[in-house]
Amino acid sequence: MNSKQQTVRLSDGHFIPVLGFGTYATPEEPKTKVTEATKIAIDAGFRHIDSASMYQNEEEIGLAIRSKIAEGTVKREHIFYTSKLWCTFHRPELVQFCLEQSLKKLQLDYVDLYLIHFPVSLKAMEKCKDAGLTKFIGVSNFNRRQLEMILNKPGLKHKPVCNQVECHPYLNQRKLLDFCKSKDIVLVAYSALGSHREKTWVDSNLPILLDDPVLGSMAKKYKRTPALIALRYQLQRGVVVLAKSFTEKRIKENMQVFEFQLTSEDMKVLDGLNKNIRYISGDGFKGHPGFPFSDEY
Known part of the structure; x- marks a missing residue:
């Protein structure tokens, strides 16, 4: 692989790059910035790119990926691309449609990993894998109880390979990480550097x-x-970590994580910094039967 990226093994024997490029942008940021930043990230050595239909930027990311493939910097199989199914598409008959819409915007034949953005059924996701539209399926924001419900489901065909959750030194998710490791599920960390800038999502009184x-x-x-x-703290714990920045200097700097x-x-x-501070509280989903953050982990 044309990169100094390290990888971690998924439960089915394939590999995911341990450092991912996060692409969520606030509505104020121009969409063209996402294309530019994704190109810079690929040039810097990032091979794992994380997005979602809800981010409304997959056209711009697809443009960046395809231009880097066209100029010979990378091949499609060198890019590990993650997308996510948003809550408005949870009805089984809409799941594949949502993924097909993402692929249309990206102008790619498949995604590498497709995640349920918020806790729901996995069955329709399994069909997307069977149809070859995604190589792997996983979940996001699931707690231990919700993961166990999926793993214990009779007739489970494809186990989720990862669980993407908020994780950083103030919320180190130690118990959830141990549980995921025991079930051969990779923990992927979002908001790994905190999330104080997105004021609409985050309580500005929280420490930075x-x-x-x-x-x-x-x-x-x-x-x-x-x-x-x-x-680096996350990598040494066996966590796959997403780093989000649209600044060229910082994107390149983040690749230094492999140098020490x-x-x-x-x-x-x-480990001692843990304060159980959650920057992305998901309060808009409170009261939903699938709300994951009421449990201890």
Whole structure:
């Protein structure tokens, strides 16, 4: 693979790059920025690109991927592309339609990973895999109880290969991570650097993760940025991590996560930062029977 990316094995024997490029943008940001940033990310060595139909930017991302394939920088099989099924398409007959719409916008034949964005049934997702529209299926924002319900379902055909959840030093998801590892499900971390900038989603009174003095002093010790310390922490725990930035300098900088290692003592210190702070509270879904954040994990 034309990249210094490392990978982690999925339950069916295939591999997912451990560092992903997150593409969610606020409505204020111009769509063309997504195309430009995705091209920069691929040039910098990112091979795992994470988006969703809800982000409304798949046309722009598809344009970036196809232009990099056309110029010979990468081949399609070198890109691991993730999309997600949004809540308005959960009715079984709409699931494949939603994925086909994403593929139409991307102008790609398949996605590598298709996730349920919010807890619902997996059956219609399995049909998308059988139809060859996605290589793998997974879930997002599922808690332990919801994962167990899926895993214990009679006639389960394709086990979810991953669970994408908010995860960072202030919400380290230790119990959920241990459970996922025990079931051979990869944990993928979103909002891995906190999420203070998206004011519409986030309580502005919450502490800013990257301003944490512990991350700051560790950044000085390793001659890296606090963001790189937070990303490296996840990789050493066996978590696949999504890094989102549309700034060229930071996109390139995030690839340095493979160039250093944290000591086990420093990993313990970072474990101690956990405050169970959730930046993406999902309050709009409170009261929904599938709301996942009421359980401990």
